[in-house]
């Protein structure tokens with residue numbers, strides 16, 4: 302940013318090194334005498350000091366902000382880009398879908414919310430599943446000692462729940478198992494497992510979005526970022542997918558040609574890595590730094606967090622659990638090149654066969670709709686210039 306204030310540069314060092322009895326120096330520098338000193342040296346004071354910054358992101362890498370007022374802009378940029386890449390795990394975490402529930406939505410479409418536990422953190426990560434063909438293996442697997450009612454309560458049922466239902470399996474499946482109903486009759490009703498596998502073979506790859514939690518953008522209507530809009534847009538696109546290979550007419554889909562093809566369905570993996578993994582507390586500090594002139598990457602670095610502290614191993618493991626690890630691959634809805642690389646997993650467990658970009662609604666509508674604010678413009682331009690996000694094919 303050509304008109305960016307010099308004091309926001311992460312390349313600038315703290316004004317003084319911390320000494321044991323020197324705590325009064327570790328606060329925002331409002332001392333005019335010290336500011337004069339810095340002006341004489343040609344550098345403005347830094348925005349934050351080590352004393353008021355949080356500890357490193359849990360499991361995050363240490364960020365070396367280049368020292369010395371003479372540190373070049375290039376060094377600062379290199380440090381930032383080195384730390385913007387997500388962590389690649391050597392092995393995938395273990396995940397288990399604990400419960401699934403049908404959610405009718407305000408748009409009239411239904412989706413199934415899947416709640417996962419895992420062996421690397423104690424957060425409740427989610428998979429929002431659109432369409433009837435995508436099922437969780439860990440959810441469907443029988444659990445010791447459970448009753449049919451237990452299975453229905455945790456969502457491990459097929460078909461639809463209704464008052465008085467007593468089995469997690471559909472009547473047709475029970476009858477087939479008991480040899481009561483001829484197989485031919487079952488398949489003519491599109492009910493048999495083999496038929497379902499055949500249908501899935503004919504369908505194109507699922508549309509997937511890996512989304513990181515953003516309380517501000519998704520809950521309190523923040524116009525600092527595009528997160529809320531992206532979540533809504535992903536749900537809209539996935540609700541419009543055709544999941545029936547025999548449908549005579551495919552829904553016309555203006556947004557992207559590949560979304561008009563019949564598809565296995567849609568999945569939004571909703572990861573609890575608020576604020577690109579630094580948490581809400583630090584993200585709110587980062588917002589204050591942004592109001593003081595830093596951009597979204599510099600603010601993270603000034604707080605001694607990586608530019609991007611996220612990882613995507615949980616997303617890969619959840620996609621595998623949802624049966625999306627096969628040859629068919631997935632279409633990934635993102636502008637973030639690192640996500641494409643990271644979500645494929647350490648052993649290429651998931652294959653991204655196509656990246657579908659997310660173009661801001663304001664761009665597509667000439668500013669008539671979508672988020673409009675100077676903050677979101679700055680945020681998106683930093684995504685493009687520093688995080689190298691691709692807002693086109």
Ligand SMILES: Nc1nc2c(ncn2[C@@H]2O[C@H](COP(=O)(O)OP(=O)(O)OP(=O)(O)O)[C@@H](O)[C@H]2O)c(=O)[nH]1
Nearest residue numbers: 511512513514515526574575576577597635636637
């Ligand atoms: N630290 C920090 N995090 C932010 C800021 N603005 C938004 N975020 C977080 O950035 C993350 C954005 O996540 P996504 O939309 O999934 O990913 P993305 O990297 O923008 O890539 P796309 O897939 O193209 O949207 C969320 O965790 C937000 O909470 C910010 O200014 N600072």
